[in-house]
Amino acid sequence: MYMYILCSISSTASLCNTCITSHFNYATLFTYSSHMYILHTIPSTICIEGNIASGKTTCLEYFSKTSNIEVLTEPVSKWRNVRGHNPLGLMYQDPTRWGITLQTYIQLTMLDQHLSTISAPMRMMERSIYSAKYIFVENLYRSGKMPEVDFAVLSEWFEWITQNIAIPVDLIVYLQSSPQTCHERLKERCREEEKIIPLEYLEAIHQLYEDWLIKKTSFNVPAPVLVISADDDLQKMILQYEENREKILSGSNV
Numbered sequence: 001m002y003m004y005i006l007c008s009i010s011s012t013a014s015l016c017n018t019c020i021t022s023h024f025n026y027a028t029l030f031t032y033s034s035h036m037y038i039l040h041t042i043p044s045t046i047c048i049e050g051n052i053a054s055g056k057t058t059c060l061e062y063f064s065k066t067s068n069i070e071v072l073t074e075p076v077s078k079w080r081n082v083r084g085h086n087p088l089g090l091m092y093q094d095p096t097r098w099g100i101t102l103q104t105y106i107q108l109t110m111l112d113q114h115l116s117t118i119s120a121p122m123r124m125m126e127r128s129i130y131s132a133k134y135i136f137v138e139n140l141y142r143s144g145k146m147p148e149v150d151f152a153v154l155s156e157w158f159e160w161i162t163q164n165i166a167i168p169v170d171l172i173v174y175l176q177s178s179p180q181t182c183h184e185r186l187k188e189r190c191r192e193e194e195k196i197i198p199l200e201y202l203e204a205i206h207q208l209y210e211d212w213l214i215k216k217t218s219f220n221v222p223a224p225v226l227v228i229s230a231d232d233d234l235q236k237m238i239l240q241y242e243e244n245r246e247k248i249l250s251g252s253n254v
């Protein structure tokens, strides 16, 4: 049985009594097994958050050319094909029946990404286990499309995971875009399962993101937030990424 203790490190490594899961650039994980501690350095983590088709994957592709960063895009291909089944497509067809199926699988695959071993000192992820719960599960529940029992089971799972496993995030980059822009881009991207997404769905997701990351009135925000306005064309977005490069790579919003 392994016990995980996460300690915040500034310049020198030391074991601290309390777990601090944000505001650090460098962290060390002590796994305790029987009688000994094993020391691992874990990479700092930047999560790119934003509405559907706001430009997250495009942003990650841009930063994938930077050395010392490992980019992890959302495992959408898994969500579209798990042992021959398509939970993403099923959820859009019948959210009340399949919402829990998709979100359980997303929770697992996101946890896997947070915990995956990488060789680079920095991990840049598309979304997080937090937005899966605080945005997408919440939206299904609030819109009356997820039965209360499904929401309760998913919530119990999420709480167990976040209380028992350290899932550190150092910086959230929020690509803030209007739902209208996302709707246009979504139609352009033309993913089969998403053809039925109405503007209202993107508006609801947008509102949940704003409450979480801008107003900070809904759920715990696990890291500082850097907001980048994402309605601009690609060239202007690249300029913004360059202007913010240092802040992003140092894991800081200031």
Ligand SMILES: Nc1ncnc2c1ncn2[C@@H]1O[C@H](COP(=O)(O)OP(=O)(O)O)[C@@H](O)[C@H]1O
Residues within 6 Å of the ligand: 050, 051, 052, 053, 054, 055, 056, 057, 058, 059, 185, 186, 188, 189, 230, 231, 232, 233, 234, 235, 237
């Ligand atoms: N700044 C932009 N201007 C115009 N189109 C964009 C921009 N960023 C991304 N796109 C296009 O919009 C669609 C969605 O972008 P994507 O990066 O896949 O979004 P996400 O990963 O957030 O769902 C893609 O077709 C992409 O080529």
Ligand SMILES: O=c1ccn([C@H]2C[C@H](O)[C@@H](COP(=O)(O)O)O2)c(=O)[nH]1
Residues within 6 Å of the ligand: 050, 051, 052, 053, 054, 056, 074, 076, 088, 102, 103, 106, 131, 132, 133, 136, 137, 194
């Ligand atoms: O927790 C989640 C995360 C994502 N989705 C859906 C939303 C989109 O249809 C796809 C992929 O999202 P992108 O924003 O295009 O990367 O997955 C979900 O339903 N629940």
